Amino acid sequence: MLILSISVLAVAGWSALRWYHTGGSDAAAPLAMLACAASGFVTGGLLWFLARRDPGNLRQREALLLVSLAWILGAALSAIPFFLWAHIDPAVPASHPFTSFVDCYFEAMSGLTTTGATVLGSPGSLIEEIPPPLLLWRSLTQWLGGLGIVVLFVAVLPTLGVGGKKLFQAETPGPLASGVRPRIRETARVLWLIYLGMTLLLIAALCAAGSNPFDAICHTFATVSSAGFSTRDASIAHFTMPQQVIIAVFMVLAGINFGVLHLFISGRYRQALADKELRFYLAILLLASIAVTWSLVRPQFGTGADPATIAATVRDGVVQTISIQTSTGFCVTDFDRWEFLPKAILFAGMFIGASAGSTGGGIKVIRVLIAAKVCVAEIERVFRPNVVRPFKIGGTPVDSQMRLATMAYMLTILALFVAGTLTLMLLEGGGRCDLSTAAAATAATLNNIGPGFGAVGAAENYGWFSMPSKLVLTALMALGRLELYALLVLFTPRFWRTQ
């Protein structure tokens, strides 16, 4: 609460300065953000006051509850500036999505979960008509969400023995009886420095490549967090090709386990390059990009297309594949118009996702790797039931509990995908929401991608969904981002029982 309040206050400060310089034509945005900061400070301060005598030792249940509440309430707080702005500013039409709090909550949750699915973009609610301070806040929610997720999954949860600690082993050798808090603090500091370093580097690179600072900052926030909100209705199709390439490089970096990035930064290249997940992550990106690009470029051969057109098509294929696979969700072209095969590859990429311990979403490469290996091992077990082979990924043994947890995670994701698609179909009942759109919207929110296919494709947005559907999609974003369990535990009776 306090971090969000300080952040929104900073943006409000810039907004007020801007208001002062432009001669007072745009007071709604700073006012809305000030009100948000005030309510955040009041709520946060109250909570801090109530808990001031608590020693602060988190156990599993408290940590899980804290995590889910942080995202659920954090999104509500982050939605306030959008909502108030739409109601304060008389120029905003009553049909604007931000006049509905559900839409604002959707947008804020989309930012905090680094999804990048937006309700903006239709005529009357174009992104470029939103005041820049609000766009900056919208971008900043992603950056804060991305940082929160990395710290949570790499530093906090493994130390508490929650969730798949072995998935993030690079920098966290597991819980110790003593010194839990210093370890969290130290790991979090390293992650924060890497994240900040990536951010500053990308802003500098984009500015050097000719972008204006505002677009550079906002797109950097969206890139290093693998989120994908743009300040432009055309998304990164608005940028020049060198700028797009720079963004693509950083999308790839943001999808790498931050523990592995730390190994790189501290010079341990050999150890970093030996990481099985990194290798598979890069291999999948490479193969998917080649397959997508090939299927796009092949029809252009022999039609006399000039090299610049072909280069643009190659850029479309590679950058769009990276954008979807890393769960960023920038659009460099309207990929919904592509043929079946490249779209199917993108769809599969949505589910595979990026690396564990990165800001990227999806099931994560390491889980897919473990699950694939389990399935292959089971085939062999059928004719050699008594042969026990050690199960390892890149030299690290994966015990049977971890394997079972991975398989359960994948099946639960698939079950939620089916349930989400079904719910959307029942709620929307025909209209714009055909089965492909419902499936794409579910996949794109559950895996924290952003754009999907059909009526939620690259040139579309989520504004047309009914309110209940938007709440379902918001829940899917939170479920996917918090890797299911932090939210699902709230629905088990045993979670609420005293020990």
Place this chain on the structure above:
Amino acid sequence: MLILSISVLAVAGWSALRWYHTGGSDAAAPLAMLACAASGFVTGGLLWFLARRDPGNLRQREALLLVSLAWILGAALSAIPFFLWAHIDPAVPASHPFTSFVDCYFEAMSGLTTTGATVLGSPGSLIEEIPPPLLLWRSLTQWLGGLGIVVLFVAVLPTLGVGGKKLFQAETPGPLASGVRPRIRETARVLWLIYLGMTLLLIAALCAAGSNPFDAICHTFATVSSAGFSTRDASIAHFTMPQQVIIAVFMVLAGINFGVLHLFISGRYRQALADKELRFYLAILLLASIAVTWSLVRPQFGTGADPATIAATVRDGVVQTISIQTSTGFCVTDFDRWEFLPKAILFAGMFIGASAGSTGGGIKVIRVLIAAKVCVAEIERVFRPNVVRPFKIGGTPVDSQMRLATMAYMLTILALFVAGTLTLMLLEGGGRCDLSTAAAATAATLNNIGPGFGAVGAAENYGWFSMPSKLVLTALMALGRLELYALLVLFTPRFWRTQ
């Protein structure tokens, strides 16, 4: 080989008698079947001669190889009558599907795997234009396949320690060091008697309800094997409502574990009714039928529909749901015209399927049950990682290896579903095969249902697929029926290595 040859010879005998009585107008069918029997006897005899000195002790690898070869070669042998008939009978047009051996192989594999997907039914290849002896043979392949599957999964494989022996524990307490063959023989004898009893009972019931003996016999073969070939283009919509209800009851019975049926027959009702899988199987059937029927009947309320129309709609809902869920695949109505929700329920039912150790297909209720319980247990493990609870289904403990195998089975089925859909889309490339059709065709063959949705819906057939697609679908039928592993092991290098 020999069993198939004797069977086809019996049908050939009836066919020859029929030919004699009708004055020699229809010699193609008996000739084709005689040729099939002859080639079966020669091949089978040759194999028997080559292996006559073998002591006959099967180990896992030999058993798995035998099983896959039995279905692969058995389908080739069973396809011969269709193929020869189409080439001997001058009245058969060159465009008839049976003039292609791939189509005949598809039809035969569909019968032996108790799928019931057919290439027949378009104008020019109507089912009712096929000579009755060939239709009888087509029905008989299902009956033989169903018997083979039950004996295989309940009697043979568990005794050899192959596959999920615990799934079929009712009558098979596991392998013993001695006496393996007597146990197989005894169990197989009981299964065979139950199967034969169900067959005779259903034939008698259908005849008593006014069906002609030929249709009664053919549909009985298709019902007790959960297969679904009909001798009518209208499938069981051709029957009267009482006949359809009788068929529905036997579809439900055929989807029950034969071990549980044995408990019923031997009077151990209490033990039988305590079976968790039976309870869930019946509960799913009940709930799905109610949901489907309700969504069909609701629009008829208040429109002044007479009770007979409503009764017919209720019949449509209940019988069609049972037919799909048990993986039989008879059509009582064109369910492809239903709305989204009932179709979605049928689609989910395809994957859940019937009970393990029955003739039904799909993933099987017990596996879905175990997987669901594992996923729920994992949620709890997140906040109580050190609490170990015994994992039981209906009082029977399920060890972690069994759980992992179940999860792997489900993920492999889903992976094959995705791969099959993708392959069909790439092979067919637009045309009649849209994404829903490709997905439905894959689901309906992999789960051994028969009809799907769209261009493979209730009023359609599989004849229009290209040859490569038909081979893919044939492979999916075999993979689903043999529960994947018997075929998948053939693709692992270690399977072929000497010990």
